[in-house]
Amino acid sequence: MRIDTVRFAYGGSTGAPILQDLSLAVQHGAFVAILGPSGGGKSTVLKLLSGLVSPQGGTIQIDDTPVTGPRRDVGTVFQKPMLLPWRTVRDNVLLPAGFARAATAREAARADALLATVGLSDSAGLYPGQLSGGMAQRVGLARMLLHDPRLLLLDEPFSALDAMTREHLSLELQRLWMEERRTALFVTHSIPEALFLADRVVVLAGRPGRILADMPIPLPRPRTLETISEPHFGALALELRRLFDTAARHGTLAA
Numbered sequence: 001m002r003i004d005t006v007r008f009a010y011g012g013s014t015g016a017p018i019l020q021d022l023s024l025a026v027q028h029g030a031f032v033a034i035l036g037p038s039g040g041g042k043s044t045v046l047k048l049l050s051g052l053v054s055p056q057g058g059t060i061q062i063d064d065t066p067v068t069g070p071r072r073d074v075g076t077v078f079q080k081p082m083l084l085p086w087r088t089v090r091d092n093v094l095l096p097a098g099f100a101r102a103a104t105a106r107e108a109a110r111a112d113a114l115l116a117t118v119g120l121s122d123s124a125g126l127y128p129g130q131l132s133g134g135m136a137q138r139v140g141l142a143r144m145l146l147h148d149p150r151l152l153l154l155d156e157p158f159s160a161l162d163a164m165t166r167e168h169l170s171l172e173l174q175r176l177w178m179e180e181r182r183t184a185l186f187v188t189h190s191i192p193e194a195l196f197l198a199d200r201v202v203v204l205a206g207r208p209g210r211i212l213a214d215m216p217i218p219l220p221r222p223r224t225l226e227t228i229s230e231p232h233f234g235a236l237a238l239e240l241r242r243l244f245d246t247a248a249r250h251g252t253l254a255a
């Protein structure tokens with residue numbers, strides 16, 4: 001996917017610029033994490049890629065075709081899971097299968113397998129109002145994977161999870177990603193999470209959002225829970241910490 005000199009403001013060109021001359025190219029099969037201060041424009045970048053909003057300037061392409069609206073080969077987990085309250089967990093996972101028709105046996109089997117992956121088999125019949133924040137996020141993750149998208153857009157998908165579940169799902173996500181080598185863009189506030197998952201970490205500084213750093217993460221795969229305690233991991237985390245602080249300062253200085 002390729003973002004080229006994109007300019008974006010909510011409310012058209014009269015609004016405050018959120019992104020200014022933003023360019024980012026991600027090659028097929030790469031896992032890229034986006035890190036940056038709150039309000040820096042990370043979610044906006046994902047909304048542009050998922051076709052929910054359009055830029056005022058520049059171009060956005062996925063697989064060499066311009067993004068003109070939502071597409072089936074792009075799967076998104078939004079920061080807020082956006083589940084339909086009147087549908088069960090299982091039927092929310094099956095949502096991309098379509099409103100107008102019943103899910104096929106294949107889709108139903110895949111939904112059940114994905115619910116098992118995210119640890120929700122026993123909760124398949126519950127309604128969103130009966131879920132914790134972390135459970136709802138896991139439903140969102142399973143739903144995103146239903147149609148085996150080529151591009152995964154994940155907006156802080158683990159932010160409401162406890163540390164153990166977070167580790168477990170990071171390992172699962174790495175496994176799913178390594179199986180098919182889909183392209184993934186993963187927004188997070190967590191430096192260890194970005195390091196654990198990504199081939200590249202992009203640090204976005206806010207107001208207007210631009211890329212402050214683009215750091216390759218040369219840790220071998222599969223990464224394990226031991227990876228986190230290696231000295232190399234610690235050194236990379238420190239470097240990212242410094243970049244993150246610089247990004248946060250940029251935001252406040254310009255504000």
Ligand SMILES: Nc1ncnc2c1ncn2[C@@H]1O[C@H](COP(=O)(O)OP(=O)(O)OP(=O)(O)O)[C@@H](O)[C@H]1O
Nearest residue numbers: 010011018036037038039040041042043044045079
């Ligand atoms: N729908 C909207 N209408 C108007 N302004 C918006 C809208 N959504 C976001 N913004 C503004 O755009 C800027 C970037 O928001 P965005 O959600 O992309 O940030 P973020 O980096 O994802 O932040 P966070 O880490 O808190 O999720 C913020 O200043 C925010 O107020």
Ligand SMILES: [Mg+2]
Nearest residue numbers: 042043079155
């Ligand atoms: Mg956000």
